[in-house]
Amino acid sequence: MLLRHTPKEITGREALVINPAKTCQPIGAMVAALGIEGCLPHSHGSQGCCAYHRSTLSRHYKEPVMAATSSFTEGASVFGGQANLLAAIQTIFALYNPEVIAVHTTCLSETIGDDVPQIAEKARQEGKVPPGKHVINASTPSYVGSHVTGFSNMCLGIVKNLAVKTGKRNGKINIIPGFTEPSDMEEIKRICAMMKVPVILFPDTSGVLNGPLTGKYLMFPKAGTPVEELKATGDSRATLALGEWASADAAKYLDSAFKVPPVILDLPIGLSATDRFVDALRKAAGVTVPASVEFERGQLLDVMADMHPYLYGKKVAIAGDPDQVTALAEFFLVLGMLPVHIVTGTPGKRFEERIHKMTGTMGRPVNVKCPGDMFLLHQWIKNEPVDLLVGNTYLKYIARDEDIPLVRHGFPILDRIGHSYFPTVGYKGGLRLIEKILTALMDRQDRDSTETGFELVM
């Protein structure tokens, strides 16, 4: 029992997180920056932060993840990191020649009070930023929010630093896909293409963090949202922000600065959320939903009908990021499943309200905690067992100790592949989720059944 140190009795905790269901802002900022074409993320802090983020992302995506660091020393932490950042900007353009440097802060540089926009301006004035190149920034102190907040802040940094309004509308729809997988971003683009809606999707890590093997190591794969498109987001018809927590701030900024109307949606995971996304896209772009999209919807519906007996009444525990968890919980409810224990590590008041509202018709109480951690989730499960766990790799300890099947979803996934290549958004993604859940549940049923009860046809 790896987690034998987890007692069943739940006592109040305030000074302590045990087995977190989140991590810190900078890694989210790094992921968002990797979705810009030709961008090198830069961590303004100690070397360790950058090394940890790159290692974690390399484990999750199984891809090289590049980022530079200001390599703070004791001197920098006393006298400020301006000299480090100026030197870094010069080194990066000389050595790696990216189109964009996306600087995010850390708890260290935030606490000593480095003014990154001012330092970037100084670098420009001193000619350290070559013509046509960009230095953008986001403030991402690790002691506020979580990796989701960091992703959101870098999305905001992207539009704040790059978006412009020429006054000439480009007829495109901005889509901010949230802290999702490269496969999800690809799938959203595919749906938009089926609907014949021209979009600017940003950030876009598809092709960056799930690229092909070509035999060449490219520091900047030919993928990601181009800077020109990021600039054009100020001229778009509307912005669809997928996931309030990861995407809304950037959409709201585009509204207040450039009058690009925002539509804040849930992540399109599951039938209803995808319906809302498709409908919002239809309205924003003034198109009709093509038969091909309706066909995919019908396929998902078909599988939902076929397989509902195996899903109905199954209790689920979910841990993950608020946008993902909200959408997953809604989908599970639609399938007749019971999401009884729910935690997210990302702090914020609205989450618990939303989950309570959503599960109000479930006919039984739900345990929900925001911010919560995996230790609490495990204690809940000890008090009321579930049939299925859905969340990141860290749930595997609980899965093993309590012998509960686990479907991996979210960030990070350190021990399986697939998430980079197969989406869980859209109707196709809904199908994949159901397939994964059924496989987990039915494998368990096969394993646990008696010889007499063992069924060939299920």
Add this chain to the structure above:
Amino acid sequence: MNTQVLEERQDQFHTVGGSAFEMACNRESLAGAVSQRACVFCGSRVVLYPIADALHLVHGPLGCAAYTWDIRGALSSGPELHRMSFCTDLRENDVVFGGEKKLARALDELIDRHSPKAAFVYSTCIAGLIGDDMDAVCARAESEKGIPVIAVRSEGFKGNKREGYSAACRAMMRLVGTGDTSGVPRVAVNLLGDYNLAGELWIIREYFRRMGVGVVANVTGDGRVEDLRRAHGAALNVVQCSGSTMELAKMMREAHGTPFIRASYLGIEDMAASLYAVADFFKNEDPEIVDRTACLVREKLTALMPRLALYRQDLEGKKAAIYVGGAFKAFSLVKAFRHLGMRVALAGSQTGTREDYEELAAICDPGCVIVDDANPLELSAFLEKEDVDVLVGGVKERPIAYKLGVGFCDHNHERKIPLEGFEGMENFAREIHATVTSPVWRFMPRRAGRTGGMPACLEAGI
């Protein structure tokens, strides 16, 4: 960028057989470089974390705890408390008003609930910057709870991993010498600098058992607080991975007169030499120990060598690159590759010292490039230029090798099979063989057009 090396980094490279040895190292990384290096906190955390019955509490924002949650496979034969993640999760308010109270409450609660044998409290950038008096909080908890509560001064910005190792050694030194050494046999050692990845330490301990050598403390793989407390009872410290625990060995020599020897359990010569060195140390105490050791080594080699010969058939003439955390490991790897008939074209580390690199240059073949603190572009440029067959490295290097279509062996904390000892040498050979001769490389662009038959080993059925 192309293959050139930034001018300021020229002296962090050296080609064996070229100009006279002159290398700058242990230098701070250039700001803006994509370095593979980590921080002080990381260094302390990796050294102390395998102590399985201690509480490891990170005092800082959550990220530092999240990224170090059970990421090394440092196996424990008993308690698993070290595999949980505990953090004070400092928030904005704490940064303004200080985190001492939070830390005190967290320690209270955790020590009461888990009854650890000791507690290590890791300082982070933020804890250091806001000036929390961790020593005072720890001292109070120590006196109230009656267990050692030790503040590890591991603020990230104070340097790289080396300073973290140093802080970890100072923390462990708080424990050493506080326990009862009665019952410690006269022929007994401490094993320093082994983390029991994939159970490696258990292999080494079995060798020592057969030699008649007791092991008092594992530092720190499968480590226990009580063992550390009585570690000064051992007659000798055997120090592997010189970077991480050499300082503890030196402190113990100073404080308790415990002598130390350097050891490596990787590869054939170094493994055997390490066992013989320990035997030699105890030969007056136990005259038969040398014979027993020779017998053990002979037995192991008799089993190992024929199998290595099989792997060698396929590997002869292939090229390897090595990029590891500490230079000491690189020495053993260079020798191990020689047994496989392979040439090392590149050898580098994140944290080697000038002396390390000089020693490394002395055992490498002419033409081998020695490199300190390489960035990914430099690494990939060398891998491509030398057309190597395999890279030995860690998590950040793996995807680079694979992108180039080059084989890879994780010789860092993500190794999944033991690579130490004579058994480990065979595992290493099998792993290198598997990755070098894998049929997938035939489809890689750099190998396009080349064909290969079935590897001899597969035909031989091993």
